[in-house]
Amino acid sequence: xxxxxxxxxxxxxxxxxxxxxxxxxxxxxxxxxxxxxxxxxxxxxxxxxxxxxxxxxxxxxxxxxxxxxxxxxxxxxxxxxxxxxxxxxxxxxxxxxxxxxxxxxxxxxxxxxxxxxxxxxxxxxxxxxxxxxxxxxxxxxxxxxxxxxxxxxxxxxxxxxxxxxxxxxxxxxxxxxxxxxxxxxxxxxxxxxx
Amino acid sequence: xxxxxxxxxxxxxxxxxxxxxxxxxxxxxxxxxxxxxxxxxxxxxxxxxxxxxxxxxxxxxxxxxxxxxxxxxxxxxxxxxxxxxxxxxxxxxxxxxxxxxxxxxxxxxxxxxxxxxxxxxxxxxxxxxxxxxxxxxxxxxxxxxxxxxxxxxxxxxxxxxxxxxxxxxx
Numbered sequence: 001x002x003x004x005x006x007x008x009x010x011x012x013x014x015x016x017x018x019x020x021x022x023x024x025x026x027x028x029x030x031x032x033x034x035x036x037x038x039x040x041x042x043x044x045x046x047x048x049x050x051x052x053x054x055x056x057x058x059x060x061x062x063x064x065x066x067x068x069x070x071x072x073x074x075x076x077x078x079x080x081x082x083x084x085x086x087x088x089x090x091x092x093x094x095x096x097x098x099x100x101x102x103x104x105x106x107x108x109x110x111x112x113x114x115x116x117x118x119x120x121x122x123x124x125x126x127x128x129x130x131x132x133x134x135x136x137x138x139x140x141x142x143x144x145x146x147x148x149x150x151x152x153x154x155x156x157x158x159x160x161x162x163x164x165x166x167x168x169x170x171x172x173x174x175x176x177x178x179x180x181x182x183x184x185x186x187x188x189x190x191x192x193x194x
Numbered sequence: 195x196x197x198x199x200x201x202x203x204x205x206x207x208x209x210x211x212x213x214x215x216x217x218x219x220x221x222x223x224x225x226x227x228x229x230x231x232x233x234x235x236x237x238x239x240x241x242x243x244x245x246x247x248x249x250x251x252x253x254x255x256x257x258x259x260x261x262x263x264x265x266x267x268x269x270x271x272x273x274x275x276x277x278x279x280x281x282x283x284x285x286x287x288x289x290x291x292x293x294x295x296x297x298x299x300x301x302x303x304x305x306x307x308x309x310x311x312x313x314x315x316x317x318x319x320x321x322x323x324x325x326x327x328x329x330x331x332x333x334x335x336x337x338x339x340x341x342x343x344x345x346x347x348x349x350x351x352x353x354x355x356x357x358x359x360x361x362x363x364x
Binding site for chain 1 (some may be wrong): 252254285286287301311312313314315316317319320326327328329330
């Protein structure tokens with residue numbers, strides 16, 4: 001009887017740890033390390049990027065998702081503006097349905113200047129428990145997640161955005177202030193996993 | 195997708211109908227009106243006494259298009275027992291010609307609405323259901339008393355929908 005009880009406790013603990021592991025990083029917690037090859041053949045290490053920048057913006061994005069595509073110009077412009085201020089942007093495509101050639105063509109079409117990488121077998125998406133495109137994680141130089149969620153609240157009308165959450169988070173980090181709204185709900189297409 | 199109103203997570207979704215939306219507007223081709231969070235809730239409330247299946251879709255979503263014939267079949271098969279299917283397109287405003295074409299081609303047996311343009315998309319999504327992240331297709335089943343009974347994320351078969359609907363039609 002005791003052994004059965006012990007087994008159940010252990011099984012419960014394992015199940016709980018599995019759940020915790022699957023939940024992805026929390027704001028204030030460590031961002032899982034990853035290294036991927038960019039679509040132009042360079043190595044991108046989160047740890048290296050974090051050490052050498054004021055923040056890293058990790059963006060799970062897509063080529064075919066209308067939600068993600070609605071943010072193409074905003075991502076391009078923010079990356080260009082904030083990279084001058086020491087923040088680097090990295091786009092990750094975890095969709096099994098969107099090959100590297102498509103990611104390259106899409107980036108060229110929309111003038112992306114930030115690093116782009118495929119995430120084979122959606123391993124990084126799993127590490128982060130990223131569910132949607134677009135979905136954003138901002139990582140500080142200590143490797144901690146400082147923001148997670150959406151770019152803003154209005155994907156269809158950029159001129160009418162009332163809550164520029166990612167921009168607010170980056171401005172706070174650059175000013176050395178706490179991020180007031182560090183967690184928002186990401187919304188968009190589901191990531192097409194293997 | 196205009197996902198607009200902030201709704202309490204414990205309250206029923208609150209959606210709003212524009213003046214253009216006719217209560218109980220019919221099936222067939224064409225969009226019956228635009229809805230935001232308050233309007234959709236009001237539209238669902240109009241069906242109190244029926245089981246309501248709200249299906250969110252978009253023209254670019256292949257699984258959504260695949261589901262349409264099954265949703266039409268479900269509406270026809272169970273209408274007399276009290277089922278009402280309501281479709282909500284989440285396409286961008288600029289995609290309206292594609293929306294109208296799809297409806298003209300598929301001729302659904304249930305009315306379809308379009309989410310209003312702009313607003314707080316995250317709040318609209320939360321209003322529909324806190325578990326939803328905008329992925330499509332996404333469906334919500336309401337019991338005869340108007341209360342949310344079940345959410346179904348992703349593509350489902352006729353039989354899967356039917357099983358859930360029959361639990362509520364009893």
